[in-house]
């Protein structure tokens with residue numbers, strides 16, 4: 120007789136529920152696992168349509184927690200079919216006696232939190248109410264088929280099949296006229312099989328998908344060899360990888376690769392026959408639309424090479440959305456099927472379904488009879504199964520109500536107002552954007568360890584704080600914002616279900632990063648959670664991630680390179696190092712024209728580079744000063760940023776190579792900057808610019824000399840400036856601000872590097888001079904309008920903020936942009952860090968604004 124009061128109720132006996140049951144038992148927790156199906160397997164129990172196959176290879180889609188399984192179970196193929204995966208689940212369940220802990224054919228109808236007893240009451244379809252301390256939804260991400268929302272579905276009298284609820288005995292379509300609606304993964308896998316039997320097959324397509332051939336066969340020898348040689352390392356690599364499969368991250372930019380070489384690389388990836396390999400060929404395919412188009416066009420060329428009828432090939436070729444923003448599919452002979460004479464593709468965009476009828480389908484101007492209709496129309500993904508159960512938390516609020524405008528979770532595992540509720544692979548976790556096995560195991564282990572910790576400390580409840588949940592929402596949004604997902608109508612975005620809120624449901628920051636964050640939360644004593652029990656309660660409020668995700672990724676990558684610190688080099692070596700780093704970055708956008716020239720500096724000629732926009736002039740002119748701590752960098756070192764400012768602001772940029780320290784110490788750089796400004800003002804017309812519309816701009820030390828040049832222009836009777844754009848400027852070398860201490864290490868510009876720069880540039884006694892520290896100028900009145908950008912993790916943040924405040928106080932119009940989650944260097948990294956783009960867009964708009 121099963122107990123009605125247990126430590127943990129688990130809903131679902133797929134791979135998540137099974138592993139959790141095992142771990143709960145191993146650790147002495149009582150539990151009930153409730154499963155609506157008749158067997159274990161979850162997804163692999165329900166999805167029995169012909170051709171159903173896992174598109175993650177079997178080397179990676181298997182449990183790692185029981186090492187014996189690797190000896191006891193041998194996969195027959197690289198990509199296992201549904202029956203074999205279901206058998207695997209059954210094998211594990213038998214081996215570990217899991218069946219005895221699962222109630223089958225039991226649905227959970229409601230779950231209600233009892234704030235007094237600090238327990239959940241879980242009501243089931245059998246009429247039983249089970250009480251438990253902890254309640255875990257292990258219900259899967261793609262388990263509730265969505266309503267096809269097509270007119271007349273209930274009129275049809277013939278047999279109807281839904282791919283996600285396929286009859287266990289199978290279906291024989293021999294001699295039939297069959298309609299398949301939908302061209303997602305399920306359709307793409309099943310269509311070749313249905314075509315083999317059907318007399319006539321009509322496929323109704325709303326949106327074509329990208330599909331990669333499975334090229335199925337034995338497990339790839341290289342993977343097997345890696346696994347055999349060192350399974351533990353392989354599994355760790357998977358756990359810390361981006362998608363849960365140990366594919367090394369690409370370091371190749373599609374934008375920086377000639378097209379024929381790019382296609383050759385894509386062909387290699389294509390020939391691997393793996394879901395993730397094509398998309399992972401380039402580092403920028405997920406963040407740059409242009410880079411993505413290289414991949415998309417390659418896949419379209421593959422479709423054209425197979426499908427003989429050019430019109431059908433074109434219809435099957437996805438356009439208008441980036442590769443990977445709808446789940447790419449894997450197929451066996453999908454495109455080949457359209458060369459068969461009895462198979463027809465109907466484009467619903469030109470021939471919409473008017474109605475399903477008693478005998479068939481009315482579409483476009485046709486009416487066609489069918490013997491069977493197959494709905495391959497997808498799922499109410501990620502949240503469907505969770506909100507299908509009436510879950511009522513504290514204060515009578517249901518999860519469905521709370522999530523009306525989108526799911527709110529902390530870590531995709533928990534939610535405010537719902538103590539002791541856990542979601543395995545819930546929204547806000549990598550889930551469907553990962554190898555589910557890796558993500559399932561990670562969540563099960565996190566929950567297990569949390570329950571063990573709580574028991575050890577005598578704690579009864581755990582609930583995230585509102586601040587942590589909001590911070591997680593922001594972090595998820597930051598991760599989503601730098602990708603191309605948001606413009607695509609996909610189920611990742613909830614777009615397939617009418618009325619569903621439009622947000623990116625899974626976490627796209629990567630499996631490895633996500634694991635590190637979850638581990639960190641526990642290590643930092645459950646940061647972002649309130650824990651209570653036995654009369655005590657503790658709230659450890661805080662945000663687990665604020666830095667922009669791409670910035671963090673770059674910092675991690677740089678840390679792995681173990682580069683020598685710049686300040687350990689000689690200035691000439693540091694300059695060479697900076698030039699070498701510049702050579703491998705994306706070049707930035709095309710401009711109309713680039714001219715290199717010389718202009719008179721304060722003490723002899725200096726170089727400049729002029730960027731002209733492609734539009735007819737005369738344009739406003741911006742004199743730009745590069746970054747590099749007065750020691751390194753040149754008139755070309757900020758090339759991508761100058762190009763972008765030129766094009767986006769429609770201005771001529773003149774980037775100036777002022778003299779560098781230590782060869783030319785203070786005030787050489789400042790004097791050159793002003794001399795260059797005077798020369799540009801005097802020669803603006805001949806440079807194709809408008810002498811009446813002039814501004815200065817600069818980054819870091821360049822921001823310093825730009826600010827100084829603006830002050831010198833004010834104090835020396837001109838030139839008259841329309842504005843000054845200062846990106847993370849150094850404006851006060853006379854003292855140490857707290858941002859210098861907070862961000863002393865780990866964010867590229869370190870305290871020791873900044874000290875090195877100042878030491879080379881100016882004696883301590885000179886640093887209080889306004890030509891070195893423009894913040895210290897006697898007066899800041901009557902300076903041109905300023906745009907000042909400071910970064911949250913920049914050692915120079917506080918001095919930039921102080922300059923913005925001081926200018927404002929002096930009556931200067933100031934736009935102060937505080938770049939959330941950014942470092943000293945990250946905002947300006949054009950085409951490298953997409954999170955900087957909106958900040959640079961603001962900068963470009965502000966620059967334009969100087970001249971209207």
Ligand code: NA7
Nearest residue numbers: 267268301302303304305306325326446495496497498615
């Ligand atoms: P998907 O990938 O959501 O595919 C559903 C398909 O059905 C897709 O082509 C939809 O077109 C189409 N669809 C949905 N509703 C309609 C209506 N009303 N009319 C016409 N066409 C419609 O689900 P799958 O089951 O194939 O795959 C789910 C996941 O399982 C898969 O990604 C893997 O992770 C495994 P749309 O694209 O919305 O225009």
